[in-house]
Amino acid sequence: MHLIQKEEGGLSEEIALFLAKELNLPPVEVYSVASFYSMFTVKQQKAKYIIRVCVSLPCYLKGSDKILEVLHKELGINSGEVSADKKFFIEEVSCLGACGKAPVMLINETLYDNLTPEKVREIISQLKDENSTEEYSQTGL
Amino acid sequence: MKIVLRNIHKQGYKGDIESYLKEQGYTALKKALTLSPSQIIEEVKKARLLGRGGAGFPCGVKWEFVYREKEFPKYVVCNADEGEPGTFKDRLILENDPHLLIEAMIICGFAIGAEEGFIYLRGEYFKAYQILERALEEARSKGFLGEHILNSNFSFHIRLYRGAGAYICGEETALLDSLEGKKGQSRVKPPFPTFVGFKNKPTVLNNVETFANITQILLNGGEWFAQIGSSHSPGTKLYCLSGDVKKPGVYELPTNISLNQLIEEFGGGVEGELKAVLPGGVSSSLLTPDKLDVIMDYFHLQEVGSMLGSGAVIVINKDRCMVDLAKRCAEFFDYESCGKCVPCREGTKRAREILVNITRGKGELKDLELLKELAEVMFDTSRCGLGQSALNPVRSSIEKFSQEFEEHILKKRCPLGICSLC
Numbered sequence: 001m002h003l004i005q006k007e008e009g010g011l012s013e014e015i016a017l018f019l020a021k022e023l024n025l026p027p028v029e030v031y032s033v034a035s036f037y038s039m040f041t042v043k044q045q046k047a048k049y050i051i052r053v054c055v056s057l058p059c060y061l062k063g064s065d066k067i068l069e070v071l072h073k074e075l076g077i078n079s080g081e082v083s084a085d086k087k088f089f090i091e092e093v094s095c096l097g098a099c100g101k102a103p104v105m106l107i108n109e110t111l112y113d114n115l116t117p118e119k120v121r122e123i124i125s126q127l128k129d130e131n132s133t134e135e136y137s138q139t140g141l
Numbered sequence: 142m143k144i145v146l147r148n149i150h151k152q153g154y155k156g157d158i159e160s161y162l163k164e165q166g167y168t169a170l171k172k173a174l175t176l177s178p179s180q181i182i183e184e185v186k187k188a189r190l191l192g193r194g195g196a197g198f199p200c201g202v203k204w205e206f207v208y209r210e211k212e213f214p215k216y217v218v219c220n221a222d223e224g225e226p227g228t229f230k231d232r233l234i235l236e237n238d239p240h241l242l243i244e245a246m247i248i249c250g251f252a253i254g255a256e257e258g259f260i261y262l263r264g265e266y267f268k269a270y271q272i273l274e275r276a277l278e279e280a281r282s283k284g285f286l287g288e289h290i291l292n293s294n295f296s297f298h299i300r301l302y303r304g305a306g307a308y309i310c311g312e313e314t315a316l317l318d319s320l321e322g323k324k325g326q327s328r329v330k331p332p333f334p335t336f337v338g339f340k341n342k343p344t345v346l347n348n349v350e351t352f353a354n355i356t357q358i359l360l361n362g363g364e365w366f367a368q369i370g371s372s373h374s375p376g377t378k379l380y381c382l383s384g385d386v387k388k389p390g391v392y393e394l395p396t397n398i399s400l401n402q403l404i405e406e407f408g409g410g411v412e413g414e415l416k417a418v419l420p421g422g423v424s425s426s427l428l429t430p431d432k433l434d435v436i437m438d439y440f441h442l443q444e445v446g447s448m449l450g451s452g453a454v455i456v457i458n459k460d461r462c463m464v465d466l467a468k469r470c471a472e473f474f475d476y477e478s479c480g481k482c483v484p485c486r487e488g489t490k491r492a493r494e495i496l497v498n499i500t501r502g503k504g505e506l507k508d509l510e511l512l513k514e515l516a517e518v519m520f521d522t523s524r525c526g527l528g529q530s531a532l533n534p535v536r537s538s539i540e541k542f543s544q545e546f547e548e549h550i551l552k553k554r555c556p557l558g559i560c561s562l563c
Contacts, residue, residue, distance in 0.1 A: 001305070002264070002303055002305070029323075032324055033322070033323065033324055036307065036324040036325070036479075037264075037304075037305035037306055037307050037324075037325075038305070038306035038307065039264045039265075039304075039305035039306035040305055052265070056226035056227075056423070056473060057226050057227065057384070057419075057423050057455055057466065057469060057470065057473075058226060058227045058383035058384050058455055060469060061383075061384045061385055061455070061457065061461065062384075093265070093306065094224065094226065094306075094308055094473060094476070094477060095224060095225065095226035095227070095228070096265055097223050097224075097228065097229040097231075097232045097263065097265070097266065098229055098232070099226070099227050099228070099229050099381060099383035099384075099389065099453070099455075100229055100381065100382070100383055100389040100390040100391060101389070102383060102389070106265060106267075109267035109268070110267075111268070
């Protein structure tokens with residue numbers, strides 16, 4: 001399912017039915033699992049960059065709401081929406097386990113920490129221009 | 142005193158198998174294979190190691206339960222679904238010293254008579270996933286994992302599983318359901334996983350940090366470990382400091398440290414003026430500044446009406462509105478409740494509604510009584526720890542900061558100007 005989510009951006013009805021048949025399960029079982037977990041979606045949300053912003057308490061204390069504000073403004077979308085060019089998707093998530101370097105966000109599989117509004121603007125403008133996350137990849141303890 | 146982080150804090154330590162072998166890596170496993178299972182369990186029992194995931198159940202007793210079960214196959218499961226907001230200790234171990242965990246799981250398998258183990262990893266820990274996969278491969282290629290480990294008759298396999306973003310899957314029975322490929326929803330306890338666990342077979346389920354203590358216990362003996370830290374829960378604990386503190390991070394310290402020492406000596410002090418501390422993540426009750434000399438172990442924190450949980454110490458300063466924070470905690474639990482049992486599913490929803498109303502200036506005084514009652518009912522009747530502890534921060538902030546709540550309700554104003562109240 002992780003693979004399908006990554007490749008297809010969600011488990012559509014068609015895929016769920018296929019999976020149920022392959023695994024010899026009732027389709028409802030597949031659907032219930034897909035809809036239960038927040039990292040799986042039943043609607044297709046395909047975007048090049050999935051931005052997950054932590055909104056749990058430690059990050060909130062360090063200003064995650066301002067990070068979200070900047071993202072909303074820079075990308076012109078709200079949380080839970082895909083940008084018009086299908087490049088960005090913003091999601092508010094629970095703790096990402098890096099509270100020592102709060103606030104943090106995860107873009108695809110890369111963690112960005114110790115964020116400030118300026119830093120976020122920089123990261124986003126880089127992604128808009130160069131299509132590369134590598135240069136900025138950084139995580140710590 | 143470092144036990145869990147002893148390797149990680151050494152300069153140049155990379156966490157791969159070569160570095161690990163240089164630091165006595167897999168010598169505990171070699172020693173274990175010369176002992177009998179009951180001897181190993183005896184050492185762990187002597188150490189009085191308490192489960193570090195939050196419940197604080199004696200690890201040796203757990204192993205013994207499973208060892209004595211007659212049902213086969215048995216399983217070893219590692220809970221690496223670290224999800225409690227404010228907790229980031231397991232990630233540190235997983236990413237920087239994965240073999241410490243792998244070796245301990247193999248030893249556990251040998252001690253209880255299991256041949257298969259699982260690591261249930263959080264879906265969001267992408268980096269840890271790659272590191273663990275590589276570490277497992279390294280262990281296999283060196284003969285520490287797989288068939289006939291170190292030419293003995295003992296075989297053990299470990300499989301790595303990824304979760305998919307559900308906080309509830311850190312609860313042990315929900316984790317097992319998720320591991321079996323179902324929705325992660327809690328089961329009724331008892332029976333406990335030690336008797337009816339993965340695929341209804343006897344299962345040892347321990348947290349990453351618990352496992353990370355095992356190799357040192359075997360090498361130095363249980364008695365050595367039992368002398369460290371507080372006598373109620375010996376050893377060291379990884380404390381995760383976050384929030385309004387000058388030097389946030391993970392600190393490994395003996396369990397007899399006080400909260401004050403932890404924040405002042407190691408965390409570099411509070412940023413701003415201290416208002417309250419959540420000593421065990423958002424599931425624990427708030428402590429006010431007059432309780433700062435409490436000893437940070439399971440027993441003493443319970444005595445002052447809170448809990449250690451996973452050791453997530455969240456510091457809150459005077460610029461924060463408690464009503465706003467209580468609302469945030471309630472929103473989190475409403476989102477993460479698995480929906481299986483009624484008290485939690487409905488309770489978390491209503492608590493959020495009431496608190497949102499208060500922050501919008503639509504609260505009434507009787508709401509506060511209602512919330513306290515709700516916290517009590519959920520504590521008594523919820524099926525698992527999530528529901529039982531969900532309203533701890535809400536209840537304790539009403540009790541300790543009632544003035545703030547009353548001002549929101551009666552004067553329709555937020556003293557700190559954080560809640561919009563319209």
